Amino acid sequence: MADWPHDPDGEEGSEGMRKYGQAIVAKKVDDEEDFPLDVAAFVDAHGDDPIRLNHERVVSLREVFDGVEDEEIDDIQTMHRRVGKAMRANGLWEYTPGSDAASRGGA
Numbered sequence: 001m002a003d004w005p006h007d008p009d010g011e012e013g014s015e016g017m018r019k020y021g022q023a024i025v026a027k028k029v030d031d032e033e034d035f036p037l038d039v040a041a042f043v044d045a046h047g048d049d050p051i052r053l054n055h056e057r058v059v060s061l062r063e064v065f066d067g068v069e070d071e072e073i074d075d076i077q078t079m080h081r082r083v084g085k086a087m088r089a090n091g092l093w094e095y096t097p098g099s100d101a102a103s104r105g106g107a
Helices: 023-027 039-046 063-064 076-089
Strands: 051-053 058-061
Touching: 023 051, 023 063, 039 063, 051 063, 058 063, 063 076
Parallel strands: none
Antiparallel strands: 051 058
16 A cells, blocks of 8 residues: 555545445546546546545555456446456445445444
């Protein structure tokens, strides 16, 4: 894990886990204007941005997108599926159905 120059959650914290993982990635796109999404351009623009996976672990957006093979993604739902698959493959997936995070509405 890299040392980040700032806390990606800021002073307000993680908003009940709504600022973890894919929720942070989704806030970086406009689902009407940014799709179809040029994956390489998106990662070039945001690759060094911190993405908090849990209360202790922060990785770069580039790490989150590592393994997304699409050059272009048509919509936000497809982006979530591709990013989720890549995160699972790379050991970055923090959501487990039935866990405390799931019951709190976590990402």
